[in-house]
Amino acid sequence: MRYLRTMDDATALRADLSGSILVVGAGWIGLEVAAAAREAGAAVTVVESAPLPLGAVLGPELATVFADLHREHGVDLRLATSLASVDHTGGRTTSPPHPSDRTPAGGWATDNGVLVNSRLRASDPHVFAAGDVARQDHPLLGPIRVEHWDTAIHQGRHAARVMLGEDAAYDRQPYFFTDQYDLGMEYVGHTGRGYDEVVVRGDRASRVLTALWVKDSRVVAGMHLNDWDAIDPIRTWVGRPATPQLRDTSIALADVPLVD
Ligand SMILES: Cc1cc2nc3c(=O)[nH]c(=O)nc-3n(C[C@H](O)[C@H](O)[C@H](O)COP(=O)(O)OP(=O)(O)OC[C@H]3O[C@@H](n4cnc5c(N)ncnc54)[C@H](O)[C@@H]3O)c2cc1C
Structure with missing residues (x-):
């Protein structure tokens, strides 16, 4: 069993990405490791107790995109499956605490x-x-x-x-990215209080899209998959009211009139 927290951990892990690998937990890092291991030729099984990977962040509408992505690349993705125990036969089992x-x-x-x-x-x-x-x-x-x-x-x-004396709140929205196989993703915002609707602009099958999560008629988060010009408009929209034109996918996101 290995932990992945430091550059040294990553370098050591790379040498072991062969044979048969079990990833426990289909979170962002687990799925990135799964992708790297598949690209290195390993047989990969991912065990996830939730019914979908990344479901807590993406919701079922978009989490299925990542499940399909990994299955298409040959990952044995076992959802709604919990690890009961680990029989330790070698390797490291300890790591500095986070x-x-x-x-x-x-x-x-x-x-x-x-x-x-x-x-x-x-x-x-x-x-x-x-x-x-x-x-x-x-x-x-x-x-x-x-x-x-x-x-x-x-x-x-x-x-x-x-x-140094500035009296201002830190109000920047969270941002993160992931790269898995040929899929690149960037995400801005936070759906911690839930959402009512997801506006998907683009195509799930080809995995080129923008998604905007709406709560109480405001955009609370946005994400793109392989749509590299989208992150600036997404950042502009997060926190603003969701208008009917936002749902009109015939208008490019950057051209949808903004409302404060
Ligand atoms: C495997 C992995 C993949 C990731 N991938 C992404 C990604 O794709 N995108 C993304 O946005 N984020 C990613 N992250 C998260 C990102 O790396 C962290 O959010 C970021 O490093 C946080 O920076 P930090 O300075 O707060 O903490 P850290 O980078 O953890 O730095 C804290 C430092 O403080 C030191 N320290 C702790 N306690 C003490 C002490 N008592 N005395 C002295 N030193 C101490 C630690 O050793 C460490 O060096 C990833 C994280 C991991 C582990």
Whole structure:
């Protein structure tokens, strides 16, 4: 059993991507490993307890795209299937704890991460937290801890500006990407409070599309698959009211009139 958290972990894992591999959990990283292992020629089984991979983020409307993608590439994808036990016969079984699992030495408030206010300041006002370890009181999304590279970069910069005297909340929407086989995806926003509707612009079968998740008549998240000009319009739309024209797929997303 191996963990994948550092560059050294990744380098060591690459040498072992052959033979028969079991990936436990069809999350983003698990599926990226599955894709890399298939491309390296390994036989890959993915076990996922939920009925669809990535269902919590994408919902059933789009999660099926990823299930189909992996099955078409030969992954034995076993959904609604839980791992009962692992019979250990070799390899590493331990890893340093994830930063969010560690108890900070300073004694400031924690709850699934270091609790920080909208300005990224911890309960000790001399302490700031950013990135994976920070559970922020986000002004648009509520309490949230985001494990994405983009958030770590932008929260770090924002915390520095607040330390230098700027009094502004960090309100950037989460952003992340994934590459699996020939599919590239970028996602902006957060559907943590659920959604009422998904507007899909494009074609699921060819996996070139843009999807916008709508909650209470506002766009709360957007994603594209292999539609590389779409990310800027998606970013513009997240947080705005969803208009009837947004659902008119004859109009390019970038040309749909915006409403505040
Ligand atoms: C396998 C994998 C794939 C990923 N893929 C993506 C992706 O495709 N897209 C994406 O957006 N994000 C991805 N992520 C998430 C992304 O890597 C993280 O969100 C990002 O690295 C967070 O940066 P950070 O600086 O907050 O934390 P980290 O990168 O974890 O850095 C924290 C550092 O602090 C050190 N540290 C911890 N505690 C202490 C201590 N007490 N004293 C001193 N040092 C300490 C740690 O060793 C570490 O070096 C991936 C993560 C993993 C593990």
